[in-house]
Amino acid sequence: MTLALTIEVLIQGLLNGLVYGLMALGLSVIFGVVRVVNFAHGEFAVLAMYTAFMAATYLHLDPFIALAPIAALFFVIGYVLQKTIVAKFIDRPDHQQFILLIGLAIVIVNVMLLVSGPDARHVNLSYAYDAYFLGPVLVDKTRVLAAGGALTVAAALFAFFRFSMTGVAIRACADNPTGAAVVGLDVRRLYALTFGLGLACCGAAGALLVTIADPTPTLAPAFTLLAFTIVIIGGLGSMPGALLGGVVIGVAEALASLVVAPSMKSMVSFGLLVVILVLRPRGLMGRSAS
Amino acid sequence: MKKAEVVAIVALLALLVAPLAMDRYLLSVFVLVFWAAYAGQAWNVMMGFAGLLSLGHSLYVGLGAYAAAALFVHFGISPLLGLFPAMALCMIAGVVVGWLGFRFRIEGVYFALLTIAFAEVARIGFDHLTWTGAAGGFFLPVSRETAGQWWNLRGGPLFFYYLSLGMALAALGICWALRRSRLGHQWLATREDAEAARAIGINVTRARIVAVLISAAMTSLAGVFYAFYYNNLFAAQIFDMSRSIDIVLAPIVGGIGTLFGPIIGALILIPLGELLTEATRALGINAPGVKAIFYGLGLMVIIALAPGGVWPAIARRLGIGEGRR
Numbered sequence: 274m275t276l277a278l279t280i281e282v283l284i285q286g287l288l289n290g291l292v293y294g295l296m297a298l299g300l301s302v303i304f305g306v307v308r309v310v311n312f313a314h315g316e317f318a319v320l321a322m323y324t325a326f327m328a329a330t331y332l333h334l335d336p337f338i339a340l341a342p343i344a345a346l347f348f349v350i351g352y353v354l355q356k357t358i359v360a361k362f363i364d365r366p367d368h369q370q371f372i373l374l375i376g377l378a379i380v381i382v383n384v385m386l387l388v389s390g391p392d393a394r395h396v397n398l399s400y401a402y403d404a405y406f407l408g409p410v411l412v413d414k415t416r417v418l419a420a421g422g423a424l425t426v427a428a429a430l431f432a433f434f435r436f437s438m439t440g441v442a443i444r445a446c447a448d449n450p451t452g453a454a455v456v457g458l459d460v461r462r463l464y465a466l467t468f469g470l471g472l473a474c475c476g477a478a479g480a481l482l483v484t485i486a487d488p489t490p491t492l493a494p495a496f497t498l499l500a501f502t503i504v505i506i507g508g509l510g511s512m513p514g515a516l517l518g519g520v521v522i523g524v525a526e527a528l529a530s531l532v533v534a535p536s537m538k539s540m541v542s543f544g545l546l547v548v549i550l551v552l553r554p555r556g557l558m559g560r561s562a563s
Numbered sequence: 564m565k566k567a568e569v570v571a572i573v574a575l576l577a578l579l580v581a582p583l584a585m586d587r588y589l590l591s592v593f594v595l596v597f598w599a600a601y602a603g604q605a606w607n608v609m610m611g612f613a614g615l616l617s618l619g620h621s622l623y624v625g626l627g628a629y630a631a632a633a634l635f636v637h638f639g640i641s642p643l644l645g646l647f648p649a650m651a652l653c654m655i656a657g658v659v660v661g662w663l664g665f666r667f668r669i670e671g672v673y674f675a676l677l678t679i680a681f682a683e684v685a686r687i688g689f690d691h692l693t694w695t696g697a698a699g700g701f702f703l704p705v706s707r708e709t710a711g712q713w714w715n716l717r718g719g720p721l722f723f724y725y726l727s728l729g730m731a732l733a734a735l736g737i738c739w740a741l742r743r744s745r746l747g748h749q750w751l752a753t754r755e756d757a758e759a760a761r762a763i764g765i766n767v768t769r770a771r772i773v774a775v776l777i778s779a780a781m782t783s784l785a786g787v788f789y790a791f792y793y794n795n796l797f798a799a800q801i802f803d804m805s806r807s808i809d810i811v812l813a814p815i816v817g818g819i820g821t822l823f824g825p826i827i828g829a830l831i832l833i834p835l836g837e838l839l840t841e842a843t844r845a846l847g848i849n850a851p852g853v854k855a856i857f858y859g860l861g862l863m864v865i866i867a868l869a870p871g872g873v874w875p876a877i878a879r880r881l882g883i884g885e886g887r888r
Contacts, residue, residue, distance in 0.1 A: 304672075310672055358863075358867075361867070365870060367616060367671060367672060367675070368610065368616055368811070368815055368819065369815075369866055369870055371616075371618070371675075371811075372812070372815055372816075372862055372863075372865075372866040373862075373863055373866050373867070375808055375859075375862065376859045376860065376861075376862035376863035376866070377859065377863060378859070379855055379856075379858060379859030379862070380855075380856050380859035380860060380863075382852075382855075383851075383852030383853070383855040383856045383859065384852070384856060386851050386852035386855075387850050387851065387852040387853060387856070390851075391851070494804060494805070498679065498683065498804070501676055501679075502676075502680070505673065505676055509672075509673075534691075536687070536690070536691070537687060537691065539683065539687060540683075540684055540687040540688065543680040543681075543683050543684045543687075544684065546676075546677075546680045547663070547677070547680055547681075547684075550663070550667065550669055550673065550677055551663060551667055554667045554668060554669050554673065
């Protein structure tokens with residue numbers, strides 16, 4: 274194991290981690306505001322990967338260009354889903370929301386299975402094998418582009434929440450829904466917008482992920498767990514925490530597959546999850562409960 | 564005699580003689596129903612009684628199954644003895660999960676995620692443990708000589724029908740007793756308001772740990788049954804998150820925190836799955852996933868229409884007094 278290889282793997286993990294982080298950011302935003310845990314998050318991410326795959330195959334759209342319309346499409350899906358179904362479950366106990374979204378997850382996975390079959394789909398990109406050389410270290414071009422895309426989308430989302438009136442209103446809702454309703458905010462609409470934004474992140478992440486991984490229906494539950502792990506490590510409800518958690522997990526898994534075995538890598542992230550829950554129950558950047 | 568008791572006794576007698584009119588397929592469906600009812604009852608001790616949402620109960624199923632199977636295969640120890648170490652192992656795992664959760668105040672969704680994480684770690688661990696076959700699977704020997712050895716849990720469909728029925732009834736009895744006990748009342752108090760329970764002198768952490776212990780021990784037996792019924796174990800299947808989900812579905816659909824909820828839920832969900840299989844076959848739809856799509860939609864509809872579960876709704880209509888409390 275040479276130093277160059279180690280650095281290569283670390284960079285790869287870091288870049289992957291940023292894309293995972295964007296996916297997890299969507300989960301974090303939804304939970305932070307709507308207080309609903311989206312148990313179908315990984316399913317939506319893989320659905321976005323399939324959408325990007327179809328756009329690339331049938332419309333010859335580069336995934337990095339298809340990202341915008343896919344994110345928009347998933348925004349609409351999220352908005353409608355919240356308005357029509359999830360809104361009725363907002364005040365219900367956790368386990369009922371869980372059943373609703375697990376039901377939805379089962380439907381999504383099996384629709385994908387029905388339409389596309391169990392085989393992995395691969396998107397052919399003309400620049401798939403391009404790489405940058407940093408001395409002896411090799412960095413894949415697609416990963417750099419995907420990580421850059423993830424950072425751009427995340428930055429846009431941060432800016433939206435910090436500077437736009439709607440973003441500020443959504444944050445007000447997150448802090449105190451009753452108070453927000455009292456001062457005249459349309460909480461139901463803001464919740465729908467938030468769910469839409471969360472799924473838009475997820476959709477964008479899916480479009481980026483298709484350039485570094487091949488979608489199969491079985492990937493979906495694994496992604497849901499991955500998103501949870503990242504969000505809890507970073508701190509549920511913290512936006513920078515989601516990206517940080519993604520990077521931590523990405524690097525840890527990359528190192529694990531180098532040092533131990535690729536099949537053991539998710540064990541490392543769950544081990545990390547347990548350690549972090551014990552040391553910092555609210556995650557790395559989560560606000561403390563007290 | 565009350566109306567409810569008459570219904571219960573008639574139903575029980577029907578289940579006892581029903582195998583006379585059943586073929587192997589129907590027997591196997593009922594075994595699944597009883598298994599789901601038993602495991603659901605075990606899960607309900609944690610969630611329904613003590614308010615602890617575990618989404619990683621496959622951990623205890625898998626550990627129990629592997630422990631009893633390994634003792635049987637490697638040392639020839641009968642599962643009737645092997646179930647004790649299996650239970651002990653699951654109780655230790657339960658204490659670790661529970662202690663981490665309660666010591667560090669990991670609650671609600673976070674606690675659920677912690678339970679999933681442990682099940683996943685176990686899944687990957689057993690996938691690499693060559694002593695129990697690793698990813699290639701762990702197989703229990705089946706031979707003509709051992710065919711009738713009930714003490715080694717070797718038997719035909721009828722044997723497993725009555726065994727699973729017995730387990731489901733025993734779990735019902737245990738839960739009934741627990742519900743009426745001092746501990747049961749402490750759980751309910753803790754579930755409704757942990758702070759208030761603490762204030763009136765209930766040792767909340769102890770009550771919760773005991774709930775995890777009982778639930779883990781009961782679930783481990785579901786694992787032992789699984790190992791000797793199917794005769795093969797794959798870590799990727801038995802520890803899978805979808806198994807944990809299957810376990811929680813029956814009590815949630817039937818009615819969380821009720822005694823008959825897990826049974827009613829299992830009686831709805833398992834036949835629903837089988838009917839969907841039959842229906843898609845009869846309609847000539849040979850596509851993968853169609854059945855599961857309807858199953859998922861069914862879950863969404865049930866939870867939307869009967870949020871408290873099906874059993875409380877039925878019980879209210881029949882005038883039987885088993886509400887949530």
